[in-house]
Amino acid sequence: MSLSQRIAAGLTVGAAALAIPFAASPASAAEWEKAAGFPGHAECLVEGALYMDDDYHDYTEFHCEQGSSGMWIMWVR
16 A cells, blocks of 8 residues: 555545444433522423523523522523
8 A cells, every 4th residue: 555545545534433433422402501590380381481482592402400499591502
């Protein structure tokens, strides 16, 4: 194998080694992010639906979860 073939093979293996972890890990947009907090569950659900309808972000889903302080936390992704 010539030197240029070895270099090309090395670059190919190196590129594949970098690509595998990026392809295997979830995208950061798929991780849940805290968006807001509300005193009631119904308010969280209404505000979440309104939040999904606006055009200021790329989030496509939300859910509401009661926090330790009793507030309802809206999570988005």
